[in-house]
Structure formats: C-alpha cells, structure tokens
Amino acid sequence: MKEFFRFVKFAFFSASAGLIELGVFTLLNEAAHLPYWASYLIALVLSVLWNFTLNRKFTFQSAANVPQAMLKVAAYYAVFIPVTTGLEHFLTTSLGWNEYLVTAINMILNFSTEFLYQRFFVFGSSIDTNERAAKEDKAK
Numbered sequence: 421m422k423e424f425f426r427f428v429k430f431a432f433f434s435a436s437a438g439l440i441e442l443g444v445f446t447l448l449n450e451a452a453h454l455p456y457w458a459s460y461l462i463a464l465v466l467s468v469l470w471n472f473t474l475n476r477k478f479t480f481q482s483a484a485n486v487p488q489a490m491l492k493v494a495a496y497y498a499v500f501i502p503v504t505t506g507l508e509h510f511l512t513t514s515l516g517w518n519e520y521l522v523t524a525i526n527m528i529l530n531f532s533t534e535f536l537y538q539r540f541f542v543f544g545s546s547i548d549t550n551e552r553a554a555k556e557d558k559a560k
Contacts, residue, residue: 441467484546
C-alpha cells in the first residue's frame with residue numbers, strides 16, 4: 421500500500437510539473453516565439469527542478485546526497501532530452517504533427533520512465549531516510 425501511495429504522490433507532483441512545463445512552453449513558444457527546441461528545453465529544465473525537489477522530499481523521502489542524486493537525474497536527462505528532441509523534430513518537421521501533441525507525448529514518455537528510474541536508481545537505497553520519514557515511522 422505504501423508503494424501505491426508513493427506512486428500517487430509521484431503522479432501528483434509530475435502533474436504539477438507538467439503544468440509548469442506546459443505553461444512555460446506556451447509562454448516561450450507563443451509569446452517569445454522561441455524555436456520549439458528552446459521552448460521545450462527551458463520548460464523541461466524548470467519542470468525537472470520542481471519535480472525533483474518535491475519528489476525527493478515528499479515522495480521518496482530521501483536524505484540522499486542531493487548533488488549526487490541530481491547527477492543521476494542529469495544522466496537520465498542527458499539521454500532523454502536528445503532522444504525526445506530528435507523525436508520532436510522528426511514528428512513536427514517531417515510529419516507535420518502539432519507541437520502540443522508532441523509535447524504531450526514527450527511528457528507521457530517522461531512520466532512513465534522517470535518514476536522507475538528515480539524509484540530504483542536515484543533514490544532506491546535511500547527511500548524513507550529523511551526527517552519526514554522518521555517522524556512518520558515514529559507516529560506509527
């Protein structure tokens with residue numbers, strides 16, 4: 421049951437990060453008229469920082485070394501960003517797909533792969549080690 425609630429929290433924080441990503445993307449794409457890749461990259465980085473911070477503290481309740489955990493997340497995005505940017509370029513330029521549809525596809529790919537990556541690799545050995553987790557255990 422604990423893992424189910426962990427997943428629900430991750431989904432909730434990911435949805436909030438998704439709103440940030442879509443908002444920033446829309447602002448940069450529509451108002452600033454930046455190229456898609458620049459709008460996507462800036463929006464993604466801001467949403468990742470938001471999502472990482474909330475999930476580390478509340479979802480995975482990790483006391484892990486923050487710079488080390490961020491490097492692991494950066495490694496994920498070092499692969500994810502080029503792959504999805506290439507996918508975006510192909511789908512929007514070559515096939516003429518809508519930028520918002522492609523952004524939604526990228527967000528679904530991100531959500532489905534990042535939970536597993538963070539759960540088992542980034543925070544796997546440090547789950548439930550922060551002060552919040554200790555207080556919850558004490559309250560039981």
